[in-house]
Amino acid sequence: MKGSSRCRPGQQTFMEQVRECRDKGYLLSSKKIGSGAFSKVYLAYATQERMRHNPKLSSDLQGKRHAMVAIKIVSMAEAPVEFSQKFLPREISSLNATYKHLNVVQLYETYQNSQRSYLVLELAARGDLLEYINTVSELRGRPGLEEVEARRLFWQLVSAVAHCHSAGIVHRDLKCENILLDDRGLLKLTDFGFANHSGCKNALLSTFCGSVAYTAPEILMSRKYSGQQADLWSLGVILYAMVTGKLPFKERQPHRMLHRMRRGPTFRPGLSPECQDLIHSLLQLCPHARLDLQQVATHPWMLPATHTLFHNVLGGVTPEKTMDSKFPAARELGMDLGPSGPLLQLQRPQRPATRPTSVFGVPKLSEAHLRRGTASAELELCGSHFETADLQ
Known part of the structure; x- marks a missing residue:
């Protein structure tokens, strides 16, 4: 019972993330493909409706012939202030500035709430x-x-x-x-x-x-x-x-x-x-x-x-x-x-x-x-x- 209760907060948080992604037009899978000090990265799928409303996403995924993306979820509660106010904005700004190069990971969009920041990224599935x-x-x-x-x-x-x-x-x-x-x-x-x-x-x-x-x-x-x-x-x-x-x-x-x-x-x-x-x-x-x-x-x-x-x-x-x-x-x-x-x-x-x-x-x-x-x-x-x- 104790082990089960310990899982509940994490499961609840994940389900909240699933709902928040679905509201934005993404189907978040349970497959974690990366992690960092303050974030986790999951394999996700872009809905047809989302692709109709995001030119960056639709143009790139049409060329790839799949609807898979990577969603990086940053916990704003866990991240120090300097990270959330300096390094994360710097990363987003740099990805926006280098957009549309074949050899730079593409950032399709970002969204956030008081608890989390979401970065929807190009999937590079064969590792580093x-x-x-x-x-x-x-x-x-x-x-x-x-x-x-x-x-x-x-x-x-x-x-x-x-x-x-x-x-x-x-x-x-x-x-x-x-x-x-x-x-x-x-x-x-x-x-x-x-x-x-x-x-x-x-x-x-x-x-x-x-x-x-x-x-x-x-x-x-x-x-x-x-x-x-x-x-x-x-x-x-x-x-x-x-x-x-x-x-x-x-x-x-x-x-x-x-x-x-x-x-x-x-x-x-x-x-x-x-x-x-x-x-x-x-x-x-x-x-x-x-x-x-x-x-x-x-x-x-x-x-x-x-x-x-x-x-x-x-x-x-x-x-x-x-x-x-x-x-x-x-x-x-x-x-x-x-x-x-x-x-x-x-x-x-x-x-x-x-x-x-x-x-x-x-x-x-x-x-x-x-x-x-x-x-x-x-x-x-x-x-x-x-x-x-x-x-x-």
């Missing part, structure tokens, strides 16, 4: 990049992705980040866990809780945020930093993780992490010199020495990506016909379209004191993938700084 790297590594019997697959995914990530930067948005929490894959194998950048919107390109920031394994050294040294240059460092870490199956620098303590960063990354035998050069060019201790996004997009390792990407992902449609609508960041980038070791799985980095196989190589939709389908990781207070909480 970390899971994908580990799955492919196991299938291959060696760590990391093939370079051609890493290139395909990394191109999409660069496109997404370039789109964000062109809109004045710096992400500040780029990591494998915040990069999702949809049922077509397309990459989707998510979790804009740490994002910062600045109209000034050279504005310097001071907030310590992110995961130590992906965080730029200038942030670990508590210096003011450029959000764009910090994102570039994180891109280097992510590319290294893609092609090696592990993180380049892994220490719990920031001072030890800085020591490893100064030594630089090591590479497994067989990795192309061009890929190694791109990673080295992003993982530069001096922020100004890092390649910018246009230089990344035109790097020799990246150049085979454009036509291969469009052939594999878009079914042979030529880049010239789809670039502006599907990959606007290529125009923004100024693109002209005419320590090796045993098999190691990437581990989710400890909380801080942290360059494709083709689309048909993506593992099929699984129960584990659905559990982690989409949504932003949450923020939680810890000591004197914010950190990201892993989705469980």
Whole structure:
């Protein structure tokens, strides 16, 4: 009886959420696909009536040929004031500012009451990049992705980040866990809780945020930093993780992490010199020495990506016909379209004191993938700084 009574408040809350979603035109399922410090994310279905009244939703779901969405429900009672008044609005604002890019998770709408805030998000049902790297590594019997697959995914990530930067948005929490894959194998950048919107390109920031394994050294040294240059460092870490199956620098303590960063990354035998050069060019201790996004997009390792990407992902449609609508960041980038070791799985980095196989190589939709389908990781207070909480 005691166990039954303990379940009742949670069941009652869930039924309230079901009713509130139904009132807005969404059928909330009981399948939880993500969670954070102050939120839960559920698989849901948009009704035909709701799609008639929401152009964003209808246009996107018609292309997907399904009615599934992810609804992130934030408990305003559990969330601290700074989260509800600063970080959640910042996430919503960033998603609105980056709307309609193929490689950024779409926010369809939001609604709220005194108890909860609801974010209706695009469903990316095949899990995150970390899971994908580990799955492919196991299938291959060696760590990391093939370079051609890493290139395909990394191109999409660069496109997404370039789109964000062109809109004045710096992400500040780029990591494998915040990069999702949809049922077509397309990459989707998510979790804009740490994002910062600045109209000034050279504005310097001071907030310590992110995961130590992906965080730029200038942030670990508590210096003011450029959000764009910090994102570039994180891109280097992510590319290294893609092609090696592990993180380049892994220490719990920031001072030890800085020591490893100064030594630089090591590479497994067989990795192309061009890929190694791109990673080295992003993982530069001096922020100004890092390649910018246009230089990344035109790097020799990246150049085979454009036509291969469009052939594999878009079914042979030529880049010239789809670039502006599907990959606007290529125009923004100024693109002209005419320590090796045993098999190691990437581990989710400890909380801080942290360059494709083709689309048909993506593992099929699984129960584990659905559990982690989409949504932003949450923020939680810890000591004197914010950190990201892993989705469980």
